[in-house]
Amino acid sequence: MPVTVRRAVATDAEGLSRLAALTFPLACTPQTSAEFLAHHISTRLDPASFRRHLADPACVVLVAVDGADGADPVGYTMLLGGEPSDPDVTASLHHRPTVALERFYVHPDHHGSGVARRLMEETIAAATATGARGVWLGVSEENARANAFYARHGFDQVGTKRFHIGDAWEDDLVRERPLP
Template sequence: MTVTIRRAGEDDAGALSRLAALTFPLACTPQTSEEVLTAHIATRLDPATFRTQLAHPSYAVLVAEPAPGEDPVGYTMLIAGEPDDPDVQDAIRLRPTVALERCYVHPDHHGSGVAILLMEATLEAARATGARGVWLGVSEENSRANAFYGRHGFEVVGTKRFHIGDAWEQDNVRERAL
């Protein structure tokens, strides 16, 4: 599939929110309840939150779109700076660092090459921040995502707990040099 990768702007907030609502549940464990997913999507993946993030200088959001003006079929979010999570601070080895906070592709486009193109552009955007490394957290149970990140040079360097709703889940912390 041919896509264009570009930096998202505030006008993309609605489309990003729709894509996030579709893709975020795919990354969650089966133990994550529908109520918790619905609340997370409504309060953390809504257009207003995306607009705030898109306006923040530490955030970079890239979208993969099939044609100008069409809804994106994938997106990534980078956040520059030292992580807040003490488990992540202890696990990562490369400073300065940037977090790959989100990396999602519409399920209809899994296996199409979109994720590879998006990852290449995202790693280039991470390099442009001046960071020496990029890290991410991914559920230990998400074998598809863990395999993808492994193919792209992200090594497991530790674990962290991820809080969603009133439950804690375990994430692998993965890092790669830029």
């Protein structure tokens, strides 16, 4: 399958929003309430939110598009530059300056197809182009598939962080990799 990875533009906002609504719940734990998911999707993953991200110079959004139809993205990532605001993350990181890999999602129909590998290669290149020395992310300790994927791509576990989601506290692993 020919997949193109490119920087997202404002006209991608609708497709990104649809993909985010589908994939975000897959990364959440079973404890995440349906009410929280619905609220988060409608207020943080809506097209207007994506347009704001795309207009933010500290934010890099990459989109993977299937060359066969190209209608909607089959994956996307979002990098956010700057120091993390979470003190647990700040204390865990070894490489500065840093960039956060805030989002990394692939349509479930494309899992195992190589889209994620290709998207990660382009994301690491984009992170390197920011001038950062390291890239970090937070991933649920319960998400074995994602943790294995990130480990294969050089992200070492360097700490943990707690965050409030809906009515519950959850734990994420903090993973980091150096950039060339």
